[in-house]
Amino acid sequence: MLKAPPPLLLASSSRYRAELLARLRLPFASDSPDIDEQPAAGEAPAALALRLARTKAAALRPRHPQAWIIGSDQVAVTDDRVLGKPGHRARAIEQLMLASGREVRFETAVVLSTPDGRFFEAVDSTHVRFRELTTDQIARYVDAEQPFDCAGSFKCEGYGITLFEAIKSRDPTALIGLPLIALCGLLRDAGYTLP
Secondary structure, eight states: OOOOOOOEEEEOOOHHHHHHHHTTOOOEEEEOOOOOOOOOTTOOHHHHHHHHHHHHHHHHTTTOTTSEEEEEEEEEEETTEEEOOOOSHHHHHHHHHHHTTSEEEEEEEEEEEOTTSOEEEEEEEEEEEEOOOOHHHHHHHHHHHOOTTSTTSOOTTTGGGGGEEEEEOSOTTGGGTOOHHHHHHHHHHHTOOOO
16 A cells, blocks of 8 residues: 655645646645745845745744645846736736836745755746737736736736747746746655655
């Protein structure tokens, strides 16, 4: 009889991350950490994403001492300006106008916290080149997909793909919010048995 794998816990309320993690066909639960996501003064985007992912995983350790906890966070940046989740239509349009004709870099961090207190970490960098967009094109896209809960104001797994000229990435899942290639490597490095 096969031994059941240890429990995985996704430190996130993101449905996008949960959908990605489900692709691995491993049993998991989700719990939302309540953390301060404000950047520190002068904090680099990759360092911010990694710190937030680590903080999310660590925040749930007291409630889930036996779980293998997965924390992840993503920071979008263009011209040294961090683009967060827009939250509403006007801000989404503003972000996409800023991205028009430019490259936006997405730093996506993933952290695995093991029950014995070890942390395994990785950061994936994805570069998205936006085509030149008109205000009308942006407004139509935002109204169609309402990407208000997505860093950078688009959903690449949906209609947002029409906004791009190119994507450069080692891991296509990183842009959606959870780099599965890196996560599988962390799980293996930590001794978690994968198929």
